[in-house]
Amino acid sequence: MSLKQIPKTDLDYVIFYAEELKENPKFFAQQKELIDSQLTASSELTKKRFSKKDFKNNVRKHLREIGLIK
Amino acid sequence: MNNENKSYFLEKETNTIIINRELTKLDLFVKDFLDILKKHANYLIVSGFVSISTGRTRGTEDVDCLVCKLDKANFAILLQDLFKNNFWCYQGDNLEELWEYIKNKDAIRFAKKEEMFPNIEFITVDESKPAKYFELTHPQNIKIQDFEFKIPPLEFEILYKEIILAGKKDIADAKHLRTFFSEIIQKEKFKEYEPIIKKELRNYTLK
Numbered sequence A: 001m002s003l004k005q006i007p008k009t010d011l012d013y014v015i016f017y018a019e020e021l022k023e024n025p026k027f028f029a030q031q032k033e034l035i036d037s038q039l040t041a042s043s044e045l046t047k048k049r050f051s052k053k054d055f056k057n058n059v060r061k062h063l064r065e066i067g068l069i070k
Numbered sequence B: 001m002n003n004e005n006k007s008y009f010l011e012k013e014t015n016t017i018i019i020n021r022e023l024t025k026l027d028l029f030v031k032d033f034l035d036i037l038k039k040h041a042n043y044l045i046v047s048g049f050v051s052i053s054t055g056r057t058r059g060t061e062d063v064d065c066l067v068c069k070l071d072k073a074n075f076a077i078l079l080q081d082l083f084k085n086n087f088w089c090y091q092g093d094n095l096e097e098l099w100e101y102i103k104n105k106d107a108i109r110f111a112k113k114e115e116m117f118p119n120i121e122f123i124t125v126d127e128s129k130p131a132k133y134f135e136l137t138h139p140q141n142i143k144i145q146d147f148e149f150k151i152p153p154l155e156f157e158i159l160y161k162e163i164i165l166a167g168k169k170d171i172a173d174a175k176h177l178r179t180f181f182s183e184i185i186q187k188e189k190f191k192e193y194e195p196i197i198k199k200e201l202r203n204y205t206l207k
Helices: A012-021 A026-048 A057-063 B025-040 B048-053 B072-084 B095-103 B130-136 B153-164 B168-180 B187-206
Strands: B008-009 B014-017 B043-046 B064-069 B086-088 B108-112 B119-125 B141-146 B147-151
Touching: A012 A026, A012 B168, A026 B025, A026 B141, B008 B072, B008 B130, B025 B043, B025 B048, B025 B064, B025 B072, B025 B108, B025 B147, B043 B048, B043 B130, B048 B064, B048 B168, B064 B130, B072 B086, B072 B095, B130 B153, B130 B187, B153 B187
Parallel strands: B014 B141, B043 B147, B064 B119
Antiparallel strands: B008 B014, B043 B064, B086 B108, B108 B119, B141 B147
């Protein structure tokens, strides 16, 4: 990995990563790991919070409480 | 360098951006949804998933999908197909209550049964939303393995994020797209799309 300039801000890192990724598709593997683990974690959390029994109604009740649905 | 070693390339014959990576769980969720939606309606994937599917390293739990306004009969068929294929809708289980949302062009969300995330935000679009209608009718094809879908023109998506959405996350997404796709972005397209987006901004400001 060539480091032309040390990134300082969040946007610098976004640019740095995009530049490196453009030249090297192997970096996609890290991104896949991040996304897959996030979805696994949120699925586990949902299952723990809302039981299978009456799942939809319990989720809807929660979504109404946080104002995401009417 | 041949195309297999690149992170992406533009297949000019089909105007398709080919991304060279494996599918994520998020891709598979969107693919499942679009496999059904494509049979019934014109659509466009916009916003966060455009950046994430092209390498931006951040998480998301909702995927924004513009859908050309359907009539009630066709929406009923789509809904039946989605329910049959293990999707559920946050806003309701029956046609009548969900049609009220579609009729009023209010968004509804779909997730897989017994899951809350990720979800698809289903946003109905017609000519009354000019910028969204423009991008819906001027799609860019993109392909990752066997997953093909439609996104806005890159230049349009970048400007929309920079001018309309303009949050920290959106600016970073736009920067990612500008940098990653620097070899295929066409500067003259920015000039073409900017007035459309600025008009949308004025509409937002007036509301």
